[in-house]
Amino acid sequence: MALEKLHAQRGSIAIVGAAESDRVGKLPGKSALALHAEGARNALADAGLKASDVDAVLSTGRQTANDVPEYLGIRPRYLDNTQMGGCSFIAHLQHALGIINAGVAEVVLITHGESGYSRVGMGSGDRFAPDTPPGQFEMPFGIGGPATRYALAAVRHMHEYGTTKEQMAQVAVATREWARLNPRAMMRDPITVADVLSSKEIAWPFNLLDCCLVTDGGGALVVTSAERAQSCAKKPVYVLGTGEASCHSIISQMPRFHVWDAAIMAGERAWAMSGVKHSEIDLAMFYDAFTIVPILALEALGFVEPGEGGPFVADGKTGPGGSFPMNTNGGGLSYTHSGMYGMYLLVEAVKQLRGECGERQVKDATTAICHGTGGILSASATAILSTER
Amino acid sequence: MADEYKAPLPNPTPDSKPFWDGLKAHELRIQRCKDCGDAYFYPRDVCPGCLSGNVEWFTASGRGKLHTFSIVYRPLKYPPLQAPYVLAMVELEEGPRMMSNLVGIEPDPAKIRCEMPVVIEYADVTAEVTLPRFRPAS
Ligand SMILES: [Zn+2]
Numbered sequence: 280m281a282l283e284k285l286h287a288q289r290g291s292i293a294i295v296g297a298a299e300s301d302r303v304g305k306l307p308g309k310s311a312l313a314l315h316a317e318g319a320r321n322a323l324a325d326a327g328l329k330a331s332d333v334d335a336v337l338s339t340g341r342q343t344a345n346d347v348p349e350y351l352g353i354r355p356r357y358l359d360n361t362q363m364g365g366c367s368f369i370a371h372l373q374h375a376l377g378i379i380n381a382g383v384a385e386v387v388l389i390t391h392g393e394s395g396y397s398r399v400g401m402g403s404g405d406r407f408a409p410d411t412p413p414g415q416f417e418m419p420f421g422i423g424g425p426a427t428r429y430a431l432a433a434v435r436h437m438h439e440y441g442t443t444k445e446q447m448a449q450v451a452v453a454t455r456e457w458a459r460l461n462p463r464a465m466m467r468d469p470i471t472v473a474d475v476l477s478s479k480e481i482a483w484p485f486n487l488l489d490c491c492l493v494t495d496g497g498g499a500l501v502v503t504s505a506e507r508a509q510s511c512a513k514k515p516v517y518v519l520g521t522g523e524a525s526c527h528s529i530i531s532q533m534p535r536f537h538v539w540d541a542a543i544m545a546g547e548r549a550w551a552m553s554g555v556k557h558s559e560i561d562l563a564m565f566y567d568a569f570t571i572v573p574i575l576a577l578e579a580l581g582f583v584e585p586g587e588g589g590p591f592v593a594d595g596k597t598g599p600g601g602s603f604p605m606n607t608n609g610g611g612l613s614y615t616h617s618g619m620y621g622m623y624l625l626v627e628a629v630k631q632l633r634g635e636c637g638e639r640q641v642k643d644a645t646t647a648i649c650h651g652t653g654g655i656l657s658a659s660a661t662a663i664l665s666t667e668r
Numbered sequence: 669m670a671d672e673y674k675a676p677l678p679n680p681t682p683d684s685k686p687f688w689d690g691l692k693a694h695e696l697r698i699q700r701c702k703d704c705g706d707a708y709f710y711p712r713d714v715c716p717g718c719l720s721g722n723v724e725w726f727t728a729s730g731r732g733k734l735h736t737f738s739i740v741y742r743p744l745k746y747p748p749l750q751a752p753y754v755l756a757m758v759e760l761e762e763g764p765r766m767m768s769n770l771v772g773i774e775p776d777p778a779k780i781r782c783e784m785p786v787v788i789e790y791a792d793v794t795a796e797v798t799l800p801r802f803r804p805a806s
Contacts, residue, residue, distance in 0.1 A: 409679035415688075416710045418676035419799055420755055420769050421748040423740050427755055430738035438736070438782040482755075483739035483777050531757060531767040532710075536736050 290668035296326025296501030310400030314497030315392030327512030364653025440586030453598030458609025520553025542579035772803030
């Protein structure tokens with residue numbers, strides 16, 4: 280019954296504004312809040328709306344939900360500070376669906392800003408303090424940054440399915456090919472599988488080029504009802520399906536290391552709500568924190584059978600001109616990765632569906648899937664977007 | 669020597685203190701649910717299988733299998749072991765998995781394999797804290 284109710288809401292809201300901060304990359308002159316603000320201002324301009332039109336602000340990365348609206352001078356009647364990691368903004372899209380269709384808000388602003396590289400205005404606060412579960416049950420064993428954590432899933436995937444480092448490296452290579460077509464991308468020199476395998480060892484099985492960038496940046500979306508969307512500046516991008524799920528928080532609690540259960544749960548919802556078939560997807564924007572992650576997503580979202588993600592990407596079909604365009608902005612691996620990267624997946628999908636992507640434009644793209652990881656494969660959120668309702 | 673240990677240490681909470689006290693006594697004490705029978709880790713006041721509060725502590729065998737691992741080449745500032753070292757997820761004989769370090773084997777991906785049998789050893793890293801480590805079982 281719940282699914283029928285969800286399916287009835289297919290296409291009921293639309294993204295009418297999508298933009299990033301003026302620049303992304305190394306931005307020591309910009310605080311995290313300033314990056315939220317640049318994204319917000321640019322997205323509202325994109326939508327042809329004013330700050331005073333906004334009645335809900337959904338964001339994360341700050342101490343309270345009041346912080347971003349205050350900086351922007353917006354007085355929302357609905358606030359959401361849901362923090363589930365990098366996919367939070369995709370989940371916010373589902374929250375926007377709920378509040379718009381419930382009549383709680385009409386114009387929803389979703390913002391991201393993070394000084395991930397320069398660490399300007401980021402505040403403090405230790406998620407891994409010694410009295411927390413990660414502080415007690417992971418940190419004492421020298422778990423390093425995210426690479427060592429994602430590595431635990433990658434190694435088990437290799438054990439279960441025979442996935443190889445070469446297959447994972449191909450994700451980085453194909454993604455770099457897209458980045459070469461994006462003038463805003465940080466890394467634009469071509470690379471080979473051999474380059475990935477010979478780059479600095481970080482945490483087995485990952486070398487440096489298996490790992491996403493660390494940058495500064497921001498972005499925002501403006502979301503409203505399909506009805507109101509008709510009067511906005513640009514062609515609406517409809518939200519056909521959404522899903523979110525969480526199966527653990529710290530990596531040592533992951534139920535199955537070789538299977539991304541949260542992604543299965545989020546994806547099932549998005550497919551059911553949208554009624555879209557896999558063959559109808561023109562563009563996949565899959566969070567690529569590490570090269571194993573899009574492989575896990577391909578399997579969890581049902582594009583391939585379990586264990587076939589590695590062989591699927593191995594022939595380069597996810598790159599420019601390939602049959603499965605994936606991460607056309609150049610991804611977190613080569614474009615930018617300020618920390619909570621999910622926002623950039625959504626902005627790129629909207630721009631592709633509007634045909635605004637220049638050299639890297641996927642021809643005649645009408646339907647896209649965005650999928651993100653939050654935490655360490657802890658949470659997932661999925662959105663299926665289309666130019667048609 | 670104990671004073672020189674600078675790697676992160678746990679600050680036990682009431683729900684985890686018996687686990688850390690157990691390690692200090694060189695015993696691996698974990699919990700199980702008296703309603704559904706499942707053993708679980710990390711320590712908590714409710715069973716993550718059925719949310720029952722009817723849970724008890726017991727001493728585990730300290731034997732298990734390596735479920736998955738990573739080799740840390742670039743550690744944080746104060747690592748628990750000299751890099752490269754092996755970060756390990758161990759699946760205990762009793763069922764639950766816990767994070768630890770695999771020692772007593774070269775940190776070489778060609779020599780370490782998932783599912784290899786491992787056994788606990790106790791590292792008294794400071795006067796207060798003992799950490800569990802695992803080595804290949806002979
Ligand atoms: Zn139970």
